[in-house]
Amino acid sequence: xxxxxxxxxEAASLLEQGEVSSVALTESVLGRIEAVEPKVQAYxxxxxxxxxxxxxxxDLNRKNGQVGPLxxxxxxxxxxxxxxxxxxxxxxxxxxxxxxxxxxxxxxKLADAGSVLLGKLAMDEFAMGSTSENCAxxxxxxxxxxxxxxxxSSGGSAAAVAADQCFASLGSDTGGSxxxxxxxxxxxxxxxxxxxxxxxxxxxxxxxxxxVGPLTKDVRDCALMMNAVSGYDPHDSTSIKLEVPDFTAAxxxxxxxxxxxxxxxxFGEGLDSEVDRTVRDGIAMLQEAGAEMVEVTLPHTEYCVAxxxxxxxxxxxxxxARFDGVxxxxxDRSADTLIEMYNxxxxxxxxxxxxxxxxxxxxxxxxxxxxxxxxxxxxxxxLIKEDFAKAFASCDLMVSPVTPTPAWKIGDKADDPxxxxxxxxxxxxxxxxxxxxMSVPCGxxxxxxxxxxxxxxxxxxEEILLRAAYxxxxxxxxxxxxxxxx
Amino acid sequence: xxxxxxxxxxxxxxxxxxxxxxxxxxxxxxLDAILSYVAKLDELDVTGVAVTxxxxxxxxxxxxxxxxxxLPRELALANGPEQNGESxxxxxxxx
Numbered sequence: 077x078x079x080x081x082x083x084x085x086e087a088a089s090l091l092e093q094g095e096v097s098s099v100a101l102t103e104s105v106l107g108r109i110e111a112v113e114p115k116v117q118a119y120x121x122x123x124x125x126x127x128x129x130x131x132x133x134x135d136l137n138r139k140n141g142q143v144g145p146l147x148x149x150x151x152x153x154x155x156x157x158x159x160x161x162x163x164x165x166x167x168x169x170x171x172x173x174x175x176x177x178x179x180x181x182x183x184x185k186l187a188d189a190g191s192v193l194l195g196k197l198a199m200d201e202f203a204m205g206s207t208s209e210n211c212a213x214x215x216x217x218x219x220x221x222x223x224x225x226x227x228x229s230s231g232g233s234a235a236a237v238a239a240d241q242c243f244a245s246l247g248s249d250t251g252g253s254x255x256x257x258x259x260x261x262x263x264x265x266x267x268x269x270x271x272x273x274x275x276x277x278x279x280x281x282x283x284x285x286x287x288v289g290p291l292t293k294d295v296r297d298c299a300l301m302m303n304a305v306s307g308y309d310p311h312d313s314t315s316i317k318l319e320v321p322d323f324t325a326a327x328x329x330x331x332x333x334x335x336x337x338x339x340x341x342x343f344g345e346g347l348d349s350e351v352d353r354t355v356r357d358g359i360a361m362l363q364e365a366g367a368e369m370v371e372v373t374l375p376h377t378e379y380c381v382a383x384x385x386x387x388x389x390x391x392x393x394x395x396x397a398r399f400d401g402v403x404x405x406x407x408d409r410s411a412d413t414l415i416e417m418y419n420x421x422x423x424x425x426x427x428x429x430x431x432x433x434x435x436x437x438x439x440x441x442x443x444x445x446x447x448x449x450x451x452x453x454x455x456x457x458x459l460i461k462e463d464f465a466k467a468f469a470s471c472d473l474m475v476s477p478v479t480p481t482p483a484w485k486i487g488d489k490a491d492d493p494x495x496x497x498x499x500x501x502x503x504x505x506x507x508x509x510x511x512x513x514m515s516v517p518c519g520x521x522x523x524x525x526x527x528x529x530x531x532x533x534x535x536x537x538e539e540i541l542l543r544a545a546y547x548x549x550x551x552x553x554x555x556x557x558x559x560x561x562x
Numbered sequence: 563x564x565x566x567x568x569x570x571x572x573x574x575x576x577x578x579x580x581x582x583x584x585x586x587x588x589x590x591x592x593l594d595a596i597l598s599y600v601a602k603l604d605e606l607d608v609t610g611v612a613v614t615x616x617x618x619x620x621x622x623x624x625x626x627x628x629x630x631x632x633l634p635r636e637l638a639l640a641n642g643p644e645q646n647g648e649s650x651x652x653x654x655x656x657x
Contacts, residue, residue: 177637271618284616313623314616382600393577400578402650407643414653415578423580431579435570435589436596438577452603454613459606461614494595510617535617 079104081558084149084243084297091138091148098138098148101243102131102192105150109194109241112561115222117214118236120155121162122195130192137190144190146304151186152242154233155196156203157288158277159183166279167201167211170405170425180277181309182246182288189304194242197232201427202396203253203281205229206496207489210429215486218261219559220525224483227257233291234261239561244292244301248278250285251384252478252503255515258291259478259528262517262554264298264545265291269536270510271316274309282391283314285384285507294555295516295546299323302538318536326539327546331365334544337372337471342502342530348481354519354527355477361551362475362544372467372474376459377505383460384504385497386440386453392430393437399425432493461509464534473533473540477502478515482525502530512538516545517554526554564597565590 079087079101090096106124113119127150134148158164158176165171179187186193200210208231209215216231218224219239226235230247234257237245247254249267258265266289273288280286290301306320338359343352363369401407401421408420426434440449467474480499489496506513512535515528529548531541549555570590574581581589635648644651 174641177633177640271620310625314618314620316618316620376606379603379606382602385596386600386603397578401643402652404641405643409643411653414655417653418578419580422578426579431581431585432589432592434577434579435573435593439565439569439573439593439597442573442576449600451613452606452608453600454615455608455611456603456606457614458611459608461617493592494599497596497599508614508617 080108080240083293084300087149087243098131098134098192099128101148102127102150105194105242112239112241115561116217116219116235116239116241118197118216118232118239118241119152119195120165120167120198120213120232123162123193126161127192127194134190134192144188145300146186147190148192149243150192150194151244152194152197152236153183153246154199154230154248156199156248156279157183157246158279159196161193162196164196164279167199167213168425168427168430169212170399172406174404176277178277181274181311182305183277185305197236197245199232200229201430202279202392203229203248203250204392204429204433206256206500208232209486209490210427212427217486218483219561220262221483221523222561223486224525225260225486227260227483229253230291231257234258234263234265237261237263237291237293238559240558244290244297246288246305247291248286248288249507250281251388251507252500254289254291255478255503255513255530256500258515260483260526262526263291263293264295264517265289265515266298266302266538266541267506267513268302268306268538269512271314272512272536272538273305274312274315276309276311280395282388283395284391285388295542295549296324296327299327299542321539323539323542326542328543329547329550331362331367331544331547334367334540335370335471336362336367336544337370337467337474339372339374339467339474339476341374341377342476346480347477350521351477351481351527355529358518358529358548358552359475361548364551365547367544370471372471374463374467374505376456376463379456380460380505380508381497381501383453383456384508385436386449387457389433389437390440390450391437393434393441396430396434429493457508460505464509464511468534473531473544476530478528478530482521482527506532511535512541514541514545516548518548518552519554563594564601565593
């Protein structure tokens with residue numbers, strides 16, 4: 077097997093045993109990127125020289141006994157995380173040449189763990205989208221079927237992992253943006269509990285919903301990445317002071333005594349029959365592993381799309397007010413007045429979906445509409461959160477599909493924003509409630525497109541997700557399957 | 563209609579966005595569809611329900627009141643589209 081095809085933990089073992097060097101791993105991955113990137117188009121920025129330099133340093137550090145948990149492992153991150161060594165574009169023209177003055181806390185943590193940063197990955201502009209087609213520069217393809225979407229908004233992060241163009245990646249998830257592309261590309265993806273991982277240096281989309289998390293080749297890799305990025309950060313006052321467990325300890329065989337809830341609302345109308353069957357097969361495997369199944373109900377699920385598409389755009393319209401052509405980003409130079417300069421810079425710098433959400437958000441917050449839209453959505457959010465609290469009284473985690481359908485053709489839903497919003501229905505609630513959620517490969521449809529299973533648990537209970545995911549992975553027989561990229 | 567062309571233009575003005583006539587037309591149609599959908603919330607009785615603006619109850623995350631180094635000026639200015647080494651330069655605000 078080529079080195080680039082290894083999982084993160086396999087690569088880490090070989091490094092530890094002295095069987096390979098970080099330079100060899102990095103060269104192998106860079107070779108893989110050169111071979112498949114013209115087709116996959118996952119990377120917005122690639123730092124070959126910097127990566128090789130970091131790999132040499134990692135090899136040297138290892139020789140000197142300074143061995144971080146991810147020492148010498150080449151990784152890549154979504155281009156929404158600030159880095160001083162490469163531009164941070166957020167997939168937007170307005171930030172095309174922006175070099176951040178500081179690193180995101182998760183970037184520092186990955187570096188402190190000894191990893192090698194390969195580059196920055198494609199995404200929907202400002203993480204707004206479900207296909208990555210809103211990226212101003214390129215659209216990543218699904219490695220399992222070129223010409224099909226990789227999902228979004230962390231589409232590049234999922235495609236790069238699925239295509240073995242990095243050992244693992246980071247994405248961000250505001251309404252499903254890690255779990256949905258992970259599901260469509262057949263990788264593992266974790267949206268941690270809100271507050272588990274620092275958001276410092278994550279360019280804000282919707283601050284009460286955003287969370288950084290890993291996309292990986294298997295469940296053990298996910299646990300290792302969670303170990304590296306979790307924890308309180310004084311730079312993020314919404315991160316929580318809570319001890320971080322060793323997440324790999326959760327990877328135990330068997331689910332005896334674990335109660336798994338099946339939310340009936342997640343298996344409703346519009347669910348693709350192959351997705352339904354594959355996820356139900358997965359549920360049977362969890363049962364074989366010893367879990368007890370209970371039916372649960374989340375009665376306000378039907379309102380989550382409406383609630384989310386008021387709250388997220390409202391927060392976005394406020395967060396994106398900072399892009400005004402003054403301190404960073406694109407400026408229109410033809411304007412004579414300050415207001416004209418703001419208007420033209422923003423209008424030329426932002427793409428359609430970003431403008432659409434700024435308009436919805438501004439409308440929902442504007443005088444006369446605030447109570448009817450933003451306030452009402454924030455009250456409904458309480459009901460959604462309470463649904464979860466009640467459901468978790470009778471189960472330890474919940475399983476469901478991640479998306480109503482597998483991946484679709486690039487361009488197919490590009491002109492119908494509402495149809496795309498509706499496809500997020502199964503992932504939005506976790507962000508509204510702040511709970512952790514995960515996507516784990518479960519099977520394939522008859523066209524060979526991956527189908528994931530979503531797992532959700534109560535706040536700060538990522539360990540039960542990892543344990544159930546690990547047991548599903550042992551039985552589903554899809555881990556280690558690779559796409560043929562052609 | 564949930565939203566008119568004029569309302570879209572008004573909201574665009576509040577959001578500091580210039581929209582072309584074609585953009586106003588397209589956005590009016592799309593926003594109308596989205597707002598018609600979110601009107602689903604009208605079915606829901608939320609009388610007496612508290613709002614959720616954050617899912618974790620963190621109150622007053624204070625730190626010690628000590629001076630600390632902050633971002634150096636040149637670094638803070640480095641991405642400015644126009645700057646003079648001391649401040650950001652913008653078109654004249656007061657005539």
